[in-house]
Amino acid sequence: MGVSPPASAGERIGKAEEAPAAQLRIGVYGGAFDPPHRTHVAVARCAVEQIGLDALHVLPTGQAWHKPRALSPAKQRLAMTQLAFAGLPHTVVDGREIARRGPTYTIDTLEELQAEHPAAQLYLVIGADQADALHTWHRVGDIARIAIISVAARADGTSAAGPFGIKNLPQARCLRLHLPPTDVSATDIRSRIAQGMGIDQLVPCAVARYIERHHLYQTA
Numbered sequence: 369m370g371v372s373p374p375a376s377a378g379e380r381i382g383k384a385e386e387a388p389a390a391q392l393r394i395g396v397y398g399g400a401f402d403p404p405h406r407t408h409v410a411v412a413r414c415a416v417e418q419i420g421l422d423a424l425h426v427l428p429t430g431q432a433w434h435k436p437r438a439l440s441p442a443k444q445r446l447a448m449t450q451l452a453f454a455g456l457p458h459t460v461v462d463g464r465e466i467a468r469r470g471p472t473y474t475i476d477t478l479e480e481l482q483a484e485h486p487a488a489q490l491y492l493v494i495g496a497d498q499a500d501a502l503h504t505w506h507r508v509g510d511i512a513r514i515a516i517i518s519v520a521a522r523a524d525g526t527s528a529a530g531p532f533g534i535k536n537l538p539q540a541r542c543l544r545l546h547l548p549p550t551d552v553s554a555t556d557i558r559s560r561i562a563q564g565m566g567i568d569q570l571v572p573c574a575v576a577r578y579i580e581r582h583h584l585y586q587t588a
């Protein structure tokens with residue numbers, strides 16, 4: 369895989385030193401993707417372009433220990449994620465978190481990728497709501513040591529729009545991704561479907577067709 373320079377580097381915040389130009393850059397973008405929506409795809413595209421990622425791993429969560437609700441079956445979320453991210457350059461849908469037993473911890477994925485690509489710089493891609501919650505994640509100190517935290521703002525009051533940093537982690541290296549903030553959420557999409565409202569503007573067409581064909585989210 370060749371190393372391409374970033375089209376326009378994401379804004380560095382705190383100690384987000386860039387990886388040297390010749391170093392492989394691998395992104396990790398996890399989510400419930402229940403369902404994946406257009407902003408998920410926009411965040412991924414933006415991360416690839418602005419960081420200059422050689423590969424972005426998009427990972428549907430296995431067991432989301434931190435979510436109060438049960439997720440839809442992994443097989444369906446994986447299928448929708450594959451449809452949503454199909455054709456996005458440098459992007460690969462990676463099913464390892466679904467295949468892993470036990471609660472999904474991002475540090476396990478980062479350590480696996482680090483072992484697979486020992487010379488690479490890893491970038492963790494998250495939305496601002498998760499940046500706000502990062503201090504609660506399993507082994508967050510190790511996450512901050514291994515990965516540069518790359519944050520997309522959300523238009524819902526979560527913090528990346530304002531003063532920025534990871535709580536209790538002054539040593540974290542952070543980047544702000546530049547894309548217009550949206551308030552699109554999977555929660556709202558599920559609720560719209562349950563109320564019989566349209567979602568075509570909110571999810572990729574292939575995902576909308578999958579949801580319709582499989583009668584997903586008929587009850588909120």
Ligand SMILES: Nc1ncnc2c1ncn2[C@@H]1O[C@H](COP(=O)(O)OP(=O)(O)OP(=O)(O)O)[C@@H](O)[C@H]1O
Nearest residue numbers: 399400401407494495498520522550552553554555
């Ligand atoms: N509108 C958005 N803007 C920026 N980041 C987002 C947005 N929606 C989701 N993300 C980020 O994408 C990742 C995966 O999110 P997830 O699959 O949980 O979607 P969600 O819309 O937040 O879902 P839910 O409403 O079910 O909690 C997380 O890092 C989340 O912060």
Ligand SMILES: O=C(O)c1ccc[n+]([C@@H]2O[C@H](COP(=O)([O-])O)[C@@H](O)[C@H]2O)c1
Nearest residue numbers: 398399400429434472473474475505506
């Ligand atoms: O590792 C953890 O402790 C941890 C805690 C909360 C969230 N995550 C990951 O963060 C990603 C986004 O989470 P969510 O809830 O926005 O879908 C997803 O890949 C989760 O597995 C990871």
